[in-house]
Each structure stands twice: as C-alpha cells, then as structure tokens.
Amino acid sequence: MLDINRLRADTPGVEEIIHFNNAGASLMPEPVVDVVIEHLRLETRLGGYEAAARAVAELEGVYRSVARLINARAEEIAIVENATRAWDMAFYSLPLKSGDVVLTSTTEYAGNYIPYLQLQRQRGIEVRVIPNDPQGQVSLAALRQMLKDKHTALISLPLIATNGGPVQPVEAIGALARDAGVLFLLDACQGAGQVPIDVQKIGCHILTATSRKYLRGPRGVGFLYVENDLCQTLEPAFLDLHSASLLTPQTFEIRRDARRFENWECNVAAKLGFGAAVDYALAVGIEPMWARIQGLADYLRTGLQQVNGASNRDRGAVRSGIVSFTLDGHAPRQIQQHLAAEARRINVSMSSAGSTLLDMTERGLNAVVRASVHAYNTEAEIDLLLEALDRIARTRA
Structure with a gap:
C-alpha cells in the first residue's frame, strides 16, 4: 500500500504549489534531487571527466534500473538527451523504403x-491512420485488416496521447504486429512511471520514453529500448567515437548493444538523477501508483461533472491520469493563467490542436485544459482545483 505521506514528504514542491502538470514535468522527489546535486558538487571539486570516472559503477546501474522498469536487458537500453532524440534515432535508422x-x-x-x-x-513511404473503435482507441479489427497489406512495415503510435487519449491496447497490438512480421515502435513518454510496462508482454520491438514526466526525473534525459536481435541490424543516422570504434583509417565498427544510439557527451548528473528516479519509482511500486493515479483521475472527472459548463474530453476503455477538459466561454489558456494566479498556485497545462492534430480535428477541438495527476497528489488538492474552476465558470468570459 502506498504511503502518501512519505511521497509528499519526499516532494518539497507540494508545500508551495498544487501540481497537476505531471504529464509535462513532475515534481522531483528529494532523493532524486540529492543525487543530481551531489554529482554536480563532485564535478566542481574534481572536474567533469574525473567525476564521471568515479561514477562509472553508478552510471552502469542506470541501464540495469531502466531494464528492470520495462523487463528488458541492460544491453537493450540507450540513455539519450530526451525522448524525442531517442525516438528519432530509432525511427530514422529503420530501413523504410518507397x-x-x-x-x-x-x-x-x-x-x-x-x-x-x-x-x-x-x-x-506511405502513412496510414488506423481508425478508432467506438471507445476512441485503436480498432483492433481495423488494424488486423490493414496488416494484410504486405507493404505494411511499421506500426508506430503512443501508448497514451499527450491530450488525455486512451491507454492503447498495446499487448493486443503487439501480438498482431508479431503475427504479421511487422515492426512495432511504441512511444511510452506518458506511460513510463505511470503504467506498468513489460516489453516482453507488449511485444514491441522499440520503445522510447522520458525522465521528466511520470518517472519524476530531471529534464534533458530520455531512454530508448531496442530489442537485441533488431538492434544488430540497425545503423544509426549519426555515429561518433562512443557509438562506434575507428579500426583503421578506412574502417570502423559499430558497437553491438543499444548504446550505438548514444553519443559520447552527456549530462552525467542528470543521467544519474534519472537512474535515481527509476529506482525510486520501482521502490514505491508502479502498480500501486497506477491504481492511485487512476483513482485520483476518476475523482477529478466525477468532480468536473458538477462544474457548470465543464466538459471532460477523455476517451478510451482504459483512461490514464491525464484529464483533459474544456469550460464553456473560457479559453484553455485563460483557465491555465487563472489557476496559476490562485492564492495557492495550481499548475495545469494546455494542449493545443497543433500537438495532436488528427485527434483534435476529428473531435472538433482547438485546445483543451490538461490536468495530469500523480500518486503524490491528493483528493484535497483536486477539491481546490474544482473550487477554482467553479469560480472561473461563474465569471464572464
């Protein structure tokens, strides 16, 4: 069972703000911050290279921790600057052709x-969009039909959309991909740290995610998982003396593990902080956090029903901790600004059509307010959010 008091005691930010922007960047727990600061202080005393050399064992441990998080092997993990770079490095290495x-x-x-x-x-290449089922998630029946086209080379989609979409049925998608001999690239940015992830059960060949969202790590770090057999066949778009070795003036050799997708220079303090964040999440327990996140999100969705003019915009048979909504007569950006100006600041974010154009266009939405809860949030904080929204609803736009 989760110790909510412990989670909050480890999170000094909760004393100053009410943070519902965990899908953007969560509040880091103190043990994670301590690791980052400790290494930065070591760099100031020893020098950057020398501090990194002293932290070799801890840096290797980061790979093992991430592998535990998703049930992979350490050699299948690359740690890179962010999830976008992780995704790009994998996608652009795929031998997709006309x-x-x-x-x-x-x-x-x-x-x-x-x-x-x-x-x-x-x-x-050709891009095709899988239709949704009536609940707003990928239609498995439609996907099954689309996979009959022998030209299909890749399924690539997010586990959870940035704007409160469904938790996609990725294990079923992975099974269909494997049966069809099609690669499956899964963007788990909003899922890692929120939803239990097992790449063996999902069956994805590639997975990418970030540190700063539900894993509660520092910014500027992401990770890439590439199944070992596939990894051996992919040549990254960019190479350096870390991802490959120069053998002769005319030859080089790419390293065999997933670190072929990394480069030599990195933020060592942030990387260590990311490892600490993963360890912290694993110690607390992903499954109990997921259960609490779902409970808090449902509590917020129920409360929104009592706010005049509020409309919940979430879809899916399984919904995440990202709660998206609109309020009649008030632009999402205005709502975000009003909440930030509350006596006790309330952080939410706004998701515009530009970030998930297909989904928002299909639903006739220009923007939504995004309130994303984490396990360290409380029902009392949600009540304060709902009270603030009720006050906003009672004012003229």
Whole structure:
C-alpha cells in the first residue's frame, strides 16, 4: 500500500504549489534531487571527466534500473538527451523504403508525425491512420485488416496521447504486429512511471520514453529500448567515437548493444538523477501508483461533472491520469493563467490542436485544459482545483 505521506514528504514542491502538470514535468522527489546535486558538487571539486570516472559503477546501474522498469536487458537500453532524440534515432535508422506503409493512430503526437511526412517526401513511404473503435482507441479489427497489406512495415503510435487519449491496447497490438512480421515502435513518454510496462508482454520491438514526466526525473534525459536481435541490424543516422570504434583509417565498427544510439557527451548528473528516479519509482511500486493515479483521475472527472459548463474530453476503455477538459466561454489558456494566479498556485497545462492534430480535428477541438495527476497528489488538492474552476465558470468570459 502506498504511503502518501512519505511521497509528499519526499516532494518539497507540494508545500508551495498544487501540481497537476505531471504529464509535462513532475515534481522531483528529494532523493532524486540529492543525487543530481551531489554529482554536480563532485564535478566542481574534481572536474567533469574525473567525476564521471568515479561514477562509472553508478552510471552502469542506470541501464540495469531502466531494464528492470520495462523487463528488458541492460544491453537493450540507450540513455539519450530526451525522448524525442531517442525516438528519432530509432525511427530514422529503420530501413523504410518507397512503398512501405507506416501505420499510426489518430492520437499520434505531432513530433512523431512530422518525421513520417518527411520520410514520405524523402523516401516515398506511405502513412496510414488506423481508425478508432467506438471507445476512441485503436480498432483492433481495423488494424488486423490493414496488416494484410504486405507493404505494411511499421506500426508506430503512443501508448497514451499527450491530450488525455486512451491507454492503447498495446499487448493486443503487439501480438498482431508479431503475427504479421511487422515492426512495432511504441512511444511510452506518458506511460513510463505511470503504467506498468513489460516489453516482453507488449511485444514491441522499440520503445522510447522520458525522465521528466511520470518517472519524476530531471529534464534533458530520455531512454530508448531496442530489442537485441533488431538492434544488430540497425545503423544509426549519426555515429561518433562512443557509438562506434575507428579500426583503421578506412574502417570502423559499430558497437553491438543499444548504446550505438548514444553519443559520447552527456549530462552525467542528470543521467544519474534519472537512474535515481527509476529506482525510486520501482521502490514505491508502479502498480500501486497506477491504481492511485487512476483513482485520483476518476475523482477529478466525477468532480468536473458538477462544474457548470465543464466538459471532460477523455476517451478510451482504459483512461490514464491525464484529464483533459474544456469550460464553456473560457479559453484553455485563460483557465491555465487563472489557476496559476490562485492564492495557492495550481499548475495545469494546455494542449493545443497543433500537438495532436488528427485527434483534435476529428473531435472538433482547438485546445483543451490538461490536468495530469500523480500518486503524490491528493483528493484535497483536486477539491481546490474544482473550487477554482467553479469560480472561473461563474465569471464572464
């Protein structure tokens, strides 16, 4: 059972703000901050290279911790600057060619969809969107039909959309991909640290995620999982003396593990902090945190029903801790600003159509307010949010 008091005691930020922007960047727990600061102080005393050399064992431990988090092997993990770079390094290494079909979902993030269009223009690939079922998640029946096209080379989609979409049925999607011999790239940015993730059960070949969201780590770190057998066949778009070795003036050799997708220079303090964040999440327990996050999100959705003019915009048979909504007569950006100006600041974010264009266009939405809860949040904090929204609803736009 979760010790909520312990979680909050470890999170000094809760004394100053009410933070419902965990899908953007969570409040870091003190043990994570301590690791980052400790290494930065070591750098000031010893020098950057020398401090990193002293932390070799701890740095290796980061890979093992991430592997535990998703039930992978340490050699299948790369730690990179952010989840976008992790995703790009994997996607652009895939040998997609003219006529190949990439399947994605309506909930795809613009940052991933743009590269699809770039390769459509550069290489002649084709992008197709899997229709939704009545609950707003990927239609497995439609996907099964689309996989009959032998030109289909890749399924690529987010586990959870940035704007409160469903938790996609990824284990079923992975099984269909494996049966069809099609690669499956899963963007787990909003899932890692929130939802239990097991790449063996999901069956994805590639998975990417970030440190700063539900894992509660520092910014500027992300990770990439590449199944070992696939990893051996992929050549990254960029190489350096970390990802490869120069053998002769005319030859080089790419390293065999997933670190072929890394580069030599990195933020060592942030990397160690990320490892500490993963260890912290594992110690608390992903499953109990997921249960609490769902409970808090449902509590917020129920409360929104009592706010005049509020409309919950979430979809899916399984919903996450990201709660998206609109309020009649009030633009989402205005609501965000009003909440930030409360006597006790309330952090939410706004998700615009530009970030999930397919989904928002399909639903006729320009923007939504995004309130994303974490396990350290409380019902009392949600009540304060609902009271503030009720006050906003009673004012003229």
